[in-house]
Amino acid sequence: MLAKRLTALGGLVLAIVLLNLGLDVEYGQEAYFFPNLITYFLCLFAVILLVNEGQLLKLLKSTASFLWRWFFGIVGEGNPGRWPEIVQLIPMFLLLCFYLYFADILGLYFCSLITFFFITVIYTPVRPRSASLLKNALISLAFISVIYLVFSVLLQLQTPSALLI
Amino acid sequence: MLEFLQYLPEVFTPLNFLVLVLGTVGGLILGATPGLSPTMAVALLIPFTFQMEPATGLILLGAAYTATVAGGAVSAILLSIPGAPANIATTLDGNPLAKQGKATAALHYCFIASFIGGVIGVLVLIFFTPTLSDWALGFGPSHLFWVAILGVTVIGSLGSGSVIKGLFAGFVGLWVSTIGYDPVLGVERFNYSEHLGGGINIIAALVGLFAIPQVLSMLTGQQDAANVTKFAMESQSVLQSIKETLIRWKALVIGSVIGTIIGLIPGAGGQIAGLVSYDQTKKMSRNKEKFGKGEPAGVIAAESANNAMVGPSLVPLLTLSVPGSPTAAVLLGGLLIHGLFPGPALFTENGPIVWTFINSLLVGQLLMCIFGIAISRYSRFVMDIPEYYMAAGITVLAVFGTYSVQNSFSDVFVMMGLGITMFFAAKIGFSPSPVVLGIILGPIAETNFLQGQIIAEVGDGMVPYFFGGALNITLVAIVLLSIFYSVYSERKTKRKQLEALIQSHEQNTAGGQ
């Protein structure tokens, strides 16, 4: 119930933020007619969600504690023995940042290779991880070779000129 | 009328047939790759046709078009990541089927339905081209606007669970589509970063919204025992699949008819054909509640529609040089490079080439079905790949697929941003399909509304322009019917649920006593 109410409230906040963006423009007001029309609908839907899915009174009381718990992924019947989801995903997000940032500096294929390799290494459930390092490296290399064949040789995709390929 | 048969042997010359087979197999594989849409596959292949004979080059493009549309269903069913916008509806029932261990059957339904829809579409192209091309021309801004609104009414029924949540997500998609340059007034809107300047590319959004949440949830290993990759694969004989597909003839008919009609309308974007016919099939079905939980009719309707669209989308292209779908627009360039100018004269001046091309589409449908069914048997090997390899592979493919659409890293950033947002939104009950549909429909609705507005203001005024004429009235009637029916069936299910709840409550209290 609480989650639903929060969702609806979040939706309302989003709609109001978007509407604000569309109303507060320097020039070309007429071009914002359509997006603003959409945001009015968004407000309407958010209000319906709110009315439909729960009373407002108990809301603020538990909001903070819920937000905290939700952020760390310990909502519902979560598995307490495991790391919270968001923590589990931190390496992945860091890898993605690395991937996107360096792709046009170091080269798309090279970064893909590194990313693929590290995803497989970090998220391998097998312990100890070192035993599967070589296997992971070989599979990464094979996968990127196929990608290279398909995109560079077969489809002649032009990647940005970078230090490596 | 039957002169097309005379050019049938042309398709079977060794070189042409080889190109057709390669194009079909390659198309299936490319289509199954998340991020490589039919439009892209055809665009990437056009430079290759440069060196070929015109007929051979067109066969390659046609085969790639046909096969990528069907191939997109493979990843839609196995991974819940549609290969192209046209396959979104396929994920809704195809993936639940796969989770129940019926992936082989789902793939069979999909290829058989694609074949039947595709053949119907090509037959429409062969026999009704002259009649229908004038009809397609009649679609003006007001009509296209109503077609887009019809698409919006579908949005609500796509949400997992609540209609309002579906609509909310859909309208967020519509809003997202307004980022970038205004199509009619040329004003730059909501451009807060240089990466948003080009607007939100549909393929980037599709890949991000479907593939990235999938990757992230694979890595958190949250899925329970019956998850995407660890289900058992039951095998099913092809004959059995054909039988089960044909039993659901209603879905096949609805899918093929709607796919054909939407394919004919220039500018409607065949991408919504699958979703609209899925929605109609669901509404007309007696057991609506099974849809979304692995109902074969859902897969059949969606796939017959998106392949039925291929042939008719070429009708306005070949006779008027007005493409009926984004892929057909790219094909136009392929035709011009070979000095083939679409128009009525095309069939008289370049008859042999055009008829060979159309025939190859027909034969291509058959090949696509055969190779598709052959591939489905091996899909279990895809399923055996450990999740962390799958996740890494999909991440890299998503980046490459998105980048290759227009050689742009901005699209890759947009893709990742939308994907990570969607991962969290999915946790609070929103699903990606309405968002993507909103992004597809936004520009169609807005452009046509504004163009219609300009025309109406100097003409007869808004009301007569948007509501006058038989075609407008028909479309408005369909839209209203669609809305009323949604509301009606929603209320009915609510009442049923309530009754069931009361009943169980009564039983509980009775049991308690």
Next chain:
Amino acid sequence: MLKSLTTTLLKNRPLKLSVTALSLSVAALAPQIAAAETFPDRPVSMVVSYSPGGATDFQARIVTMLAANEKYLGQPMVILNKPGAGGKIGWDAFASKAKNNGYELAAYNVPHFIAQSIVFKTKYNINNLEPVANWGADPAVLIVGKDSPFNTLQDLLDYAKDNPAKVTFSGAGLYVGHHIAFLQLAKASGLKLTYVPHKGGTPAMKSVMGGQVKAGFNNLSDAFRNQDRVKILAVADLQRNEKFLPNVPTFKEQGLDIDDSSVNFRGIMAPKGTSPEVLDYLAKRVPTMFEDAKTLKKMDSAGSPVRVIPRDEVISMWKEREAYLKDLLADLKK
């Protein structure tokens, strides 16, 4: 010695990694020498700001197909599509990121990019780009549907005089050739007319054929191909197009002062700062490549009007256009 070593190594793609450090230091020491004498020693890229299959794209592919020939560049030219926002995305990226070593070129469309640089906050304008050569010119033509009651330009203008603002014109978007031609027509005739921007030439053509708008401006080549569905009333150019439409008069012949400002010129350009040696080399060889019999034949069969213009003339053409468009668009903004 050092120079030849770098070139041989650079030609070898797999070796690129090991040479990076070396070539970096060499490049820092002698940037110009290596460029001028051996240019080009690897494939040259060309950004096209429109999607694959569009008119600009396929024409660019045809005119550059012979680049690998020793007579011309001796290296292939690779097309890179960067479509979006009517070409702004591709040109913005080109003007701000392209290296000025002669290996990164782009296709231009005049008047599109000049008009955009005047109206929008773009990163490009005629001062930070260097033309190489022009390959084609596609004039805008005035078209009406086959069933339209208008048979001449005069019919249309008479009707527009009695029905101010009621005549709707389709065209491929804002601030493109078609829009410029429309503005010129409105200005020259002094009438109130209505412009309906479309998403590209094909949808604009469809609206005319389907009767959704009363008239339209479109590319000569596209109108020529669709003559059984549309009537062509006038050409917005200085002279008639003798090859494709010898019977269609220009606006000037019909008493309206409309010049060739809306003609869609297509050509190749380089970023500012490209060394004069490289620019000279390209400006000398590229036009001969455009005029190769093979290229001309293919362009002809694709229905694309060719007009090869050397670099010097393109430079002055750009300047004239910018001055004129600034005037015309200033009127619009009032």
